[in-house]
Amino acid sequence: MSHPTIQVIVGPTASGKSAFALSKARDLNGVIINCDAMQSYDALHCLTAQPDADEQSKAPHRLYGFNHPATHYSSAAWRNDAIREIDTAFANGQTPILCGGTGFYLKSLMEGLSPMPDTPKEIREKGISLQSEMGNPAFHEELKKRDPETCANIDPMNTQRNIRAWEVLEHTGKPLSYWQSLPLTPPPEGYEFHVTAVLPPRETLYDKINTRTHAMLDLGILDEIRALDTLVQAGEVPDDALIIKAHGFRPFRRYLNDEWTLEDAIEHTQTETRQYAKRQMTWLRNQLSIDETL
Numbered sequence: 144m145s146h147p148t149i150q151v152i153v154g155p156t157a158s159g160k161s162a163f164a165l166s167k168a169r170d171l172n173g174v175i176i177n178c179d180a181m182q183s184y185d186a187l188h189c190l191t192a193q194p195d196a197d198e199q200s201k202a203p204h205r206l207y208g209f210n211h212p213a214t215h216y217s218s219a220a221w222r223n224d225a226i227r228e229i230d231t232a233f234a235n236g237q238t239p240i241l242c243g244g245t246g247f248y249l250k251s252l253m254e255g256l257s258p259m260p261d262t263p264k265e266i267r268e269k270g271i272s273l274q275s276e277m278g279n280p281a282f283h284e285e286l287k288k289r290d291p292e293t294c295a296n297i298d299p300m301n302t303q304r305n306i307r308a309w310e311v312l313e314h315t316g317k318p319l320s321y322w323q324s325l326p327l328t329p330p331p332e333g334y335e336f337h338v339t340a341v342l343p344p345r346e347t348l349y350d351k352i353n354t355r356t357h358a359m360l361d362l363g364i365l366d367e368i369r370a371l372d373t374l375v376q377a378g379e380v381p382d383d384a385l386i387i388k389a390h391g392f393r394p395f396r397r398y399l400n401d402e403w404t405l406e407d408a409i410e411h412t413q414t415e416t417r418q419y420a421k422r423q424m425t426w427l428r429n430q431l432s433i434d435e436t437l
Contacts, residue, residue, distance in 0.1 A: 146233045146333055147171070150240040151249065153427055154341035155420035156390075157351045161194060163341055163437065164242035168202035171238040176228045177206040178221070178252075179243030184386045186212040186371050190364045191389050192355075203237075212371060212386045213379060215267065215303075218251040219259065225252055226331060246426050253336055255327025262314040270310045271381065274302060282309070290318040302383045339435045340427055352416045356391070356409055368395045390416045 150167055154160040164175050177183060181191040185208045188195075193207050205228045210216050225248075229239040241249065274282045283299035286309050293308045308319045315322070343351075371392070374380040380387075387393070391412040398408035427433065 146335075147238040148335045148337045149229060150238060151253070151336050151338040152240060152242045152341065153244060153246075153249065153338060153431065153433075155348060155423035155427075156192070156244060156416060157355050157420065158341045158343055158348060159351075160242055160244070160341040161192070161198070163339070164240050165194075165198060165202055167240050168238075171240070172236070173238040173240040174203045174205060174228065174232040174235075175240045175242050176225055176232075177204070177243055178225065178241045178245055178248045180216060180221075180245040180248065180385060181389050182207055182243065183210045183216055183221070184212050184214070185209060186374075186386050187364070187367050187389050187392065189359055189362045190367055190391050212374065213381060213384055216385065218247050219256055219261070221245075221248045222251045222256055229334070230331075244423050246423075246430060249431065252330060255329045257323045258325055258328050259311065259319075259322040260315060262310045266314050267306070267310050270306045270313065273309070274306050279305065286312075290320070292320040293318050296320075303385070337435070338431060338433050339437060340431075340433045341437050342424060342427070345421075345424075348420055349417050352420060353413050356413050356416070359391070360409075364391065365395060365399065368392055369399055372396050372399070390419055 150164075150171065150173065152160050152164045152167065164173075167173055168175050175194075179191070181187070182193045183206055184191070188208055194204055198204075199207075206221075206224055225241065232239040241252075243249075277285065279300050279302060283294060283297070283305050286305060287294040290308060290312050293312075297304045297308060299305070311317075311319045311322065368391075371380065371386070375382055375384075375387070391408075394403065394408040394411040394415075397403040398405050403411075
């Protein structure tokens with residue numbers, strides 16, 4: 144049975160890809176499926192530029208704002224969720240429209256994923272506890288004794304990747320490098336993709352990032368940041384959770400804690416977001432096969 148081509152809309156942060164996806168959804172009877180890691184969390188809705196209620200009322204949106212902020216949402220988990228939403232769209236006679244900027248999510252679906260088993264929650268929690276107790280350098284050295292090949296490619300200070308390597312080894316008895324060496328699990332049969340990249344001129348993009356930071360302040364990002372930091376302080380969300388890496392969270396948290404001025408927080412947020420956008424554009428041009436550029 145033939146299906147509509149899956150539309151994939153990519154671009155750096157603040158490029159306008161969400162607005163373009165909404166336009167596509169209206170034209171193609173589409174369902175917009177999120178492929179941005181930060182926008183999957185039920186936290187920092189404005190700071191991560193999740194579609195607002197008005198936008199979501201204009202077309203179906205899926206996989207936005209549903210994860211608890213403490214959740215480790217892997218590319219494998221996203222891939223499974225995305226396939227479910229794509230197949231549901233097909234069954235309803237709708238066009239799936241993937242929209243977002245998390246490249247490794249897209250590659251896991253479009254090019255395939257190593258057939259790595261899920262690890263039980265209790266093992267992951269054990270790894271997190273052990274890393275917290277030992278600290279990154281010691282934890283990495285201990286892991287290196289058991290899995291030197293994987294550790295050779297992991298920054299000793301990258302908490303998430305070290306814990307991931309530990310939990311896979313602990314659960315399966317085989318190193319992460321073994322699972323990564325296996326043939327990739329391909330996309331489901333019949334999936335065809337059309338990739339549109341929204342890539343505005345760099346100066347235009349940087350101006351939009353700078354302007355958007357001020358607009359987000361008016362929309363209440365400080366309240367969002369304060370609420371998430373309360374969960375962190377209460378121990379309900381680890382301080383190295385993925386959502387904590389959302390651009391602007393740490394600078395504005397420092398402002399709320401009277402460590403920085405508001406101007407400092409704004410400047411740091413704008414700078415780190417521009418740098419991230421630059422990395423995204425480079426990645427998209429070099430790592431993804433693009434059919435159309437806007």
